[in-house]
Amino acid sequence: MLELIDFYKILNARFGFLNWWPAGSREEIIVGAILTQQASWKNVEKAIQNLKKANVISVEKLAKLNLKKLEKLVRPSGFYRQKAKRLKTFMNYVYENYQTLDNFFNKNTEELREELLKLNGVGKETADSIILYAAEKPIFVIDAYTRRIIERVYGLKMDYSELQGFIQSKIEKNTILYKDFHAQFVELGKENCKTKPLCEGCPLNVFCSFYSSKNSSKNYKR
Numbered sequence: 001m002l003e004l005i006d007f008y009k010i011l012n013a014r015f016g017f018l019n020w021w022p023a024g025s026r027e028e029i030i031v032g033a034i035l036t037q038q039a040s041w042k043n044v045e046k047a048i049q050n051l052k053k054a055n056v057i058s059v060e061k062l063a064k065l066n067l068k069k070l071e072k073l074v075r076p077s078g079f080y081r082q083k084a085k086r087l088k089t090f091m092n093y094v095y096e097n098y099q100t101l102d103n104f105f106n107k108n109t110e111e112l113r114e115e116l117l118k119l120n121g122v123g124k125e126t127a128d129s130i131i132l133y134a135a136e137k138p139i140f141v142i143d144a145y146t147r148r149i150i151e152r153v154y155g156l157k158m159d160y161s162e163l164q165g166f167i168q169s170k171i172e173k174n175t176i177l178y179k180d181f182h183a184q185f186v187e188l189g190k191e192n193c194k195t196k197p198l199c200e201g202c203p204l205n206v207f208c209s210f211y212s213s214k215n216s217s218k219n220y221k222r
């Protein structure tokens, strides 16, 4: 079985260090993590541009911004009423209870995660993205690409928490590694391990259960 750290090294050698998350500030990362739910990143970027032009990407400004105005600004990201409300809930919560992100993030990962998960519209993936990329604490983010790739390579089907535990038990807890490894999963998911996978050019194909079973059934048919 391919060790996970070697799995990471193979992807990193292929795609290079990906330097995620593409954002200028922690507030922008949080905005992106909330707006990206059920949306393409291209549309999220349009909404972020609107927020930047309006100069409202800060905890205090977003907490004080009129909801209707916020809806208009985030409209390109889709489900804009729901997302504007979620963004307001998040920023209001931080502003009213902690004033600043520094104060909010100044707790251990478990406490922070527990608190994030209580906020409306913040699920495990969003919470973990905020913890890893904005608070810069080591927790592994699981998304649909990660699940699909692990399932195909190792033949392991796990839910969010099981898969997160599995990955975290196999590699050292390191924020930079976790950030880049998650980005590598996303890159492979977009480049090769799509719904219909492009296995021939995939750097993991010699280790992949899905690929080898596909090939052996091809050989069997011959």
Ligand code: SF4
Residues within 6 Å of the ligand: 149, 152, 153, 192, 193, 194, 197, 198, 199, 200, 202, 203, 204, 205, 206, 208, 209, 210, 211
């Ligand atoms: S070999 Fe194919 S199925 Fe396996 S990880 Fe690569 S693209 Fe996905």
